[in-house]
Amino acid sequence: MRVVVLQHADYEGPAAIAAWAADRGHTLTSVLPLFERYPSTDDFEMLVVMGGPMGAYDEAGYPWLASEKRFIAETIEAGRRVFGVCLGSQLVAEAIGGKAHPHTVREVGWFPITLTPTGRYSRVLAVLPDTFVAGQWHGDTFDLPEGVKTAASSAVCENQAFECCDSRVVGVQFHLEWTPEALVELVERHGDWLSAEVGADPSVVTAGEFLAPLPELARGHELLFAILDRMQVIA
Numbered sequence: 001m002r003v004v005v006l007q008h009a010d011y012e013g014p015a016a017i018a019a020w021a022a023d024r025g026h027t028l029t030s031v032l033p034l035f036e037r038y039p040s041t042d043d044f045e046m047l048v049v050m051g052g053p054m055g056a057y058d059e060a061g062y063p064w065l066a067s068e069k070r071f072i073a074e075t076i077e078a079g080r081r082v083f084g085v086c087l088g089s090q091l092v093a094e095a096i097g098g099k100a101h102p103h104t105v106r107e108v109g110w111f112p113i114t115l116t117p118t119g120r121y122s123r124v125l126a127v128l129p130d131t132f133v134a135g136q137w138h139g140d141t142f143d144l145p146e147g148v149k150t151a152a153s154s155a156v157c158e159n160q161a162f163e164c165c166d167s168r169v170v171g172v173q174f175h176l177e178w179t180p181e182a183l184v185e186l187v188e189r190h191g192d193w194l195s196a197e198v199g200a201d202p203s204v205v206t207a208g209e210f211l212a213p214l215p216e217l218a219r220g221h222e223l224l225f226a227i228l229d230r231m232q233v234i235a
Contacts, residue, residue: 001026001232002044006033006068008052008087011185015177016221017048020228033068041078046231049088051175053190055140056090056100069095081231082169089161089171090142096164097145103157107136108193109205110216111154113161113174119151123167123234127226128152133216134174134223137186137193141173156203167234176224183211 003021005014007030014021014028021028026046031038049072059065072095076082084092090100113134119125141157144150152161152172160173187194187207195204 001046003028003046003048004039004044005030005048005050006072006088007031007050008033008054011182011189012051013182014048014050015179015182016224017177017228019221020225023225024229024232026232033064033071036064036067038067038071041075041080044080046081046083047072047075049082049084049091051086051088051137054087055102056087056094056142057140065091076165076169079168081234082165083228083231084171085177086138086173086175087140089173090140092169092171093142093144093159093162096148096169098142098148100140100142103139103141105156105203106139106193106201107154107157107203108138109136109203109210110134110214111136111156111203113152113154115152115161116150118149119161119163122151122163124170124227124230125151125161125163127230128223132219132223133214134172134176134220135178135183135216136174137190138173139193168231170227170231172227176220176227178217178220180213180217183217187211 003026054062094100110133114131148164150159151163154160163170194207195201
């Protein structure tokens with residue numbers, strides 16, 4: 001299978017998604033939306049939309065977001081598989097008629113995610129356990145369009161995942177793809193997002209807590225691979 005990745009920052013690459021693609025014998029190509037040069041939808045079977053520091057709604061600051069959302073919408077219309085992560089989930093939500101916007105709080109760290117009844121009975125996201133821990137690094141969220149229901153939630157963010165378009169399209173606000181190197185890079189680039197003291201903000205951790213060697217990192221890769229394996233067999 002041919003996989004195209006839309007990457008919005010050099011430090012927010014596919015990470016473990018690339019490892020999944022290599023392990024399954026798929027080809028993976030990264031595209032920078034900034035340059036607005038997208039492949040034909042005939043040239044790939046899966047589109048992965050990664051995270052980034054910008055807001056999905058900030059077309060004034062990042063004009064190329066408009067063309068990216070059109071490309072995502074065209075990809076969905078063409079019947080390709082689409083997987084959005086963090087900012088990517090917000091861009092996919094907008095492409096299907098939803099709305100991304102600033103959240104009331106930041107969610108940064110490692111927190112429990114719980115599947116909703118919709119998630120537990122979905123074709124793809126049902127591969128996840130009812131409750132699991134995932135990485136978070138976001139200050140925005142999204143509203144889903146009519147007819148698309150949230151598939152997972154956290155304590156402070158209702159819309160953590162969704163699945164639509166005959167299960168070919170999946171968006172997750174959380175991160176399962178992070179590697180140890182990705183965590184260090186995030187702290188180096190955006191450490192000002194982290195709390196100075198343990199417990200100062202219940203939805204934002206300290207740098208030490210964020211970088212701690214967590215079993216959730218390896219477990220996250222297992223869950224990520226399960227999602228992508230399920231998506232690759234969706235017709």
